[in-house]
Amino acid sequence: MIKKWHFYSTLLLIIAFLSSGFKPFNLDSNPWFLTDGTDESDYLFPSQKQEDYAKLNIPFTGNFFIGYKEAIAFKESQGKYRKINSLGYLGKYQFGPETLRTIGVYNTTSFLRNPDLQEKAFLALLAKNKWLLRNEIEKYEGAVINGIHITESGILAAAHLGGVRSVKRYFRSNGERYFRDAYGTSIRSYMKAFGGYDTSFIEPDADATVLKN
Template sequence: MIKKWHFYSTLAIIVAFLSLGFKPFKLETSPWFLTEKNSESDYLFPSEKQEDYVSLNIPYVGKRLNGFKEALALKESQGHYRKVNSLGYMGKYQFGSETLRTVGIKNDSKFLHSPALQEKAILALLAQNKWVLRNEIEKYCGKIIGGVTITESGILAAAHLGGAGSVKRFFKNNGKKRLRDAYGTSIRSYMKKFGGYDLSFITANSRATVHDM
């Protein structure tokens, strides 16, 4: 009986001694995700330094129509629907009032405050320009003009920048004439930057308006 009592007493002392060797501790935690807000939406960054992460506002949507639109919008307005530049061009894709009239929009303010209307407007304008430039698309796609491999999407992007007439002049002068917008951006640079997208979804239509989209 005494031996058994001695055994359990010794075991209790050993357990108590071992327990004292472990002290409770707290893990220091820091926020892993930081929310950075802007006027459009929220982004989550796995760092407290936003500058560590670039181009997070560029969605990857491939080389089809949506990819083309988002890339064009990023260049035109950084993707902001309500942006108005110093020349009065408006919205995500930077439309002028005169161009808006050609796609059936008479109210600039309504256009500026309606993302859905802006998305319809770009589709209508692409359809119009695809009709106006159908001969150039057929004749020059796949060729190298002015050091640029010509594609349908490049042609339509250039038309968005400077109008279909400027694109026709570009080809008429074999790419040698430097055609630029008011900010100095060239037709050639848009043909190169936005080349290679599949815009077969767009049907050429000389009378396309937002009401058709």
């Protein structure tokens, strides 16, 4: 009887020990991206300053494109590929159906179920917007307008939020007029939060579609 009790006790201890080593990774305690919740412009991560990561279990991406696209995705949808917001915008990067059609996507149901297609769509829209805003990028990159340091990545992020026309209007008004979406987010805040990333490899393409990516 004592031997049986000893056997089962030992077995339970072994199971408990092994189980403790295979606890699921807790994403909530290891966030990739953080905001302080006080103002739309106070967007903390990804940061381009390596020292900001000293006490966090978050990979440092610097100004690389991976940090850029994932930061925009988190702001848009918390990075959820199947997210549909209250206005009908779709996916990880929150595309409108009309915008999707301009880059060759017509089936929104399939689009939501296809992460690879969503990534291709993001690249295609960047390429198209870079072509449409090529003059603004050439003219204003490096300038400071209404307190915002203008960069190519910031311009492209602003266009993702508010469209090309809104970005053009922003520059024509010297930063005085700027679009806000239905939730109050402005293209000015996107231009600031997502400025300084490397988008140089994106080739401007007036006819960019998902088929080219």
